[in-house]
Amino acid sequence: MPERTPPTLDQRPPELAVIVPTYNEAEAVAEVARRVASVLEGLDWELIFVDDDSPDGTAERARELARLDPRIRVIQRIGRRGLSSACIEGMLSTTAPYLAVMDGxxxxxxxxxxxxxxxxxxxxxxxxxxxxxxAGGDLGDWSARRQGMSRLATWIGRTLIRAELSDPMSGFFIVRASVIHGCVRRLSGVGFKLLLDILSASKTPLRLRELPFRFRPRRTGQSKLDTTVLWEYLLMLIQKLVGPMIPLRFIAFSLIGAFGVLVHLSVLWPILHLLGEDAFLVGQATATLVAMTSNFFLNNLLTYRDLRLRGRQLLWGWLSFVLACSLGALANVGIADYLFRAGHSGWVLSALAGILVGAVWNYAVTAVYTWRRPANPI
Structure with a gap:
């Protein structure tokens, strides 16, 4: 634990703010603070822990450090989660002209x-x-599989930026505050790859340099890398391609809806194969319910991860989701049928218009009635 540094009236503002997003890192924050204080001795700095309401008490542990050292601050976020958005909040909370981001x-x-x-x-x-x-950098003890995934994600990411950068997926960097202030409204704030977000959001090419470092083995806690990280990375790439006008949640909702079509057909086909075409109505109803249920749980897991329903909330959420999507299906059919019969468009455009209206309806209604309150993160 760092030694107590009494606040003084003539204490100078920080030149460097080190932003450390945390989730379940209670065992590491004291060591992070000690190491940062050691390497930045003689500089004007502050350390900002941005914690996503960790159940292991990370925020309180960081506050204990802040009581001893006024250069340490804590932001505890309630009802929202995400590494990139946490870093952005920390960056906007400081007056320092230089902003560093590093893991906790x-x-x-x-x-x-x-x-x-x-x-x-x-x-x-x-x-x-x-x-x-x-040269001089290293992935450390990563497995061959994880190294391969990282290199593939890096290759894809480099296609989005206008900079010669070997590691746009790095989560360890220093950026001028003026760069963040200039592009913050164009940042998606999604997922774990803020650097790539910044580089793709900048209207002008940025002057940059890379310094090598070796990725060290994790000492405490558990890795945050899971399938949701890959999902959020995919969403960020899609939004960068289509532009910020389409909400990220709608993109995720639509992708899961497209997967629901495959679920629907995979349920309907064996029913018709076994029972014949006379069972179409029963098969269609069954497949629709299964697809809606699949979509609900995937959206709860991925699209609304920060508002995830749990326990008894799941039943109400599922019922409201099925009801909303049933009405959306009626809107889909009605709009498509009207346009086709009125002769305004062919069957393809009519069907696509119906699908779009149904998707927008489902997204808007379920956002209000299904996932309307933040859930406590676990």
Missing amino acids: DLQHDEALLPHMLQAIRDEDLDIVVGSRYV
Whole structure:
């Protein structure tokens, strides 16, 4: 635990703010603070822990540190979650002209921070990135599978940015606050890859440099990498391609809806195969209910991860979702039939118009009535 530093009236504002997003990192925050204080000795800095209401008491542990050292601050977020959005909140909460982002699990090498700060300041750069892929960098003890996934995601990410960068997926970097203030309204704030978000949101190419670091093994806690990380990365890429006018949740809702069509057909086909075409009505009703149920649970798991329904809320959520989607199906058929019979368009455009109206209806109504209140994250 860092030694107590009494506040003084002549204490200078920070030159560097280190933003550390946390979730269930209670065992690591004291060591993170100790290491940051050690490597930034002689500089004006502040350390901002942004915690997504960790059930292990991470925020309270960080507040204990802040009571001893006024350079440490804590933001505890209630009812929302996400590494990128947490970093953005931390960045907007400070007056420091330089903003560093690093993980709270001790896998990033904090000793690189003063070198990154010196480079961005002395070389008049916009971003300095801690890179695992330049000479001297290393992925550490990652498995071959994880390394392959990282390299594939990196290759895809580089197609979105206008910069020669070997590691756009890095979560360890320093950026000028003016860059964030200039592009913050174009950031998606989704997922774990804020650097890629910043680079793709900037209207002008950014001056950057990469410094090598070795990704260290995790010492405490559990990895946050799971299938939802890959899902959020996919959503961010899609939004960067289609533009910010379409809400990210609607994109996710629509993708799951498209998967629901496959579920529907996979249920309907064997029923017709076994019982014959006379069972079409029964098969269609069964397949529709199964597809709606599949869509509900996938949306609850992915699209509305931060508002996830649990326990008894699931039953009400499922009922409201099925009701809303049933009305959406009627709107779909009605609009498509009207346009086709009126001769305004062919059957393909009529069907697509019906699908679009139904999708918008389902998304809007379920957003209000199904996932209307934040749930306590676990």
